[in-house]
Amino acid sequence: MDKLLIEGGRPLSGEVAISGAKNAALPLLCAALLTKEPLTLTNVPALNDIDTMLKLLVQMGVKVEKVMRSGIPGDGAGETVILDASGLDNPVAPYELVKTMRASVLVLGPLVARAGEARVSLPGGCAIGARPVDQHIKGLTAMGAEVAVEHGYVHAKAARLKGARLFTDMVTVTGTENLMMAACLADGETVIENAAREPEVVDLANCLVAMGAQISGAGTDVIRIRGVERLHGATHRIMPDRIETGTYLCAAAAAGGQIRLTRTSSAYLDAVIDKLMDAGCDIGIEREAITLKAPARPTAVSIRTSPYPAFPTDMQAQFMALNAVAEGTAVIRETIFENRFMHAVELIRLGADIKIDGNTAFVTGKPKLDGATVMATDLRASASLVIAGLVAQGETLIERIYHLDRGYENLEQKLAALGAKVRRVK
Ligand SMILES: CC(=O)N[C@H]1[C@@H](OP(=O)(O)OP(=O)(O)OC[C@H]2O[C@@H](n3ccc(=O)[nH]c3=O)[C@H](O)[C@@H]2O)O[C@H](CO)[C@@H](O)[C@@H]1O
Numbered sequence: 001m002d003k004l005l006i007e008g009g010r011p012l013s014g015e016v017a018i019s020g021a022k023n024a025a026l027p028l029l030c031a032a033l034l035t036k037e038p039l040t041l042t043n044v045p046a047l048n049d050i051d052t053m054l055k056l057l058v059q060m061g062v063k064v065e066k067v068m069r070s071g072i073p074g075d076g077a078g079e080t081v082i083l084d085a086s087g088l089d090n091p092v093a094p095y096e097l098v099k100t101m102r103a104s105v106l107v108l109g110p111l112v113a114r115a116g117e118a119r120v121s122l123p124g125g126c127a128i129g130a131r132p133v134d135q136h137i138k139g140l141t142a143m144g145a146e147v148a149v150e151h152g153y154v155h156a157k158a159a160r161l162k163g164a165r166l167f168t169d170m171v172t173v174t175g176t177e178n179l180m181m182a183a184c185l186a187d188g189e190t191v192i193e194n195a196a197r198e199p200e201v202v203d204l205a206n207c208l209v210a211m212g213a214q215i216s217g218a219g220t221d222v223i224r225i226r227g228v229e230r231l232h233g234a235t236h237r238i239m240p241d242r243i244e245t246g247t248y249l250c251a252a253a254a255a256g257g258q259i260r261l262t263r264t265s266s267a268y269l270d271a272v273i274d275k276l277m278d279a280g281c282d283i284g285i286e287r288e289a290i291t292l293k294a295p296a297r298p299t300a301v302s303i304r305t306s307p308y309p310a311f312p313t314d315m316q317a318q319f320m321a322l323n324a325v326a327e328g329t330a331v332i333r334e335t336i337f338e339n340r341f342m343h344a345v346e347l348i349r350l351g352a353d354i355k356i357d358g359n360t361a362f363v364t365g366k367p368k369l370d371g372a373t374v375m376a377t378d379l380r381a382s383a384s385l386v387i388a389g390l391v392a393q394g395e396t397l398i399e400r401i402y403h404l405d406r407g408y409e410n411l412e413q414k415l416a417a418l419g420a421k422v423r424r425v426k
């Protein structure tokens, strides 16, 4: 199994291009199931999660053509993927593929809407929490689907879904995306209340509209969808990855130095940029780039995770690493997932001072961390260990980096472009 070896203690400096967003690309790939015509997606990141989703779609009968990028690692140009679901003949998502990636559940809504049925393995729990899909099921049931959960699979059937008024008990990102996609082909109007306002939901809605869907309100907490008979093909460019952007900003804030991130936007990062400025960073905003100049030592910043536009849970671990070397004590509250502090014990191995009490972490910054061997437990936990490794004196060896390959394109190359000493070892 691959490991990442980091020689820390050097500031970051240089320019890196940000990739297309994983969490936008995954639902967008599933949107291809809604039409017989080809859907072309550009700026698709080269990630393990994308490969898993493509495998899932191929075994359903979807034809996938990849147009390779320029061949320059980390150039941010992104792959183009053309999906043709005219031959969709197997509306099944088997456990073997779903177990490796929760976002597989995003095929459920489109399959029921277009094929009239779906058999999708329950994703199950993962390192960060139980993550049930009851809201996805509740919504489809309200739209007239017959849904049964048996032998670890969700079976859903509907000759044609009916528009309905839906209310989700909590804000759910993939729940909103699944129901919005299903509603596109339903008979009549669907209203999703308490909808997720995440930019990835808006990116999906924009693509669906380009495919002929009638959607209004995406980006607010009430989304209205008037169902149509069919959708058609379209071409859509995937938005930049706001979490990848935030991760590199955080890395420079913690390790010191000055970086410029291109092919990205500050538009969806207000909460993160605000905290980085509180930490003492000097941030410059350009139309498609962000610059950051780190302070001599960051100031501790407290955070509380919440649905967009508040501070994202997917940036919580990275800010814990930043606070581990900041001046002062930060209070970190995780309100989205019940078990998303797995990185804390690993950061402590690097010398961090962190106390956990339920969903709250108290982090008192240390002037320095020391390299050690640590284990990645989930995607963003791994990112926090990379940041801590960049700061720590000496060598840090991160085990189980397959988590990083799920969500960070060309991580070593991008870090090397910023002057970091990072290499993959067996
Ligand atoms: C592929 C993707 O886009 N993943 C993101 C998505 O995950 P995902 O869409 O899975 O996360 P949700 O927004 O659904 O989860 C929010 C909370 O609601 C709970 N819940 C959700 C659905 C449901 O049916 N029942 C239920 O109880 C979850 O357990 C969690 O506590 O949003 C999360 C929250 O911003 C991010 O961390 C993930 O990176």
Ligand SMILES: C=C(OP(=O)(O)O)C(=O)O
Residues within 6 Å of the ligand: 023, 101, 102, 103, 314, 379, 380, 407
């Ligand atoms: C939790 C994440 O992803 P997923 O929902 O795919 O597990 C993430 O991107 O941080």
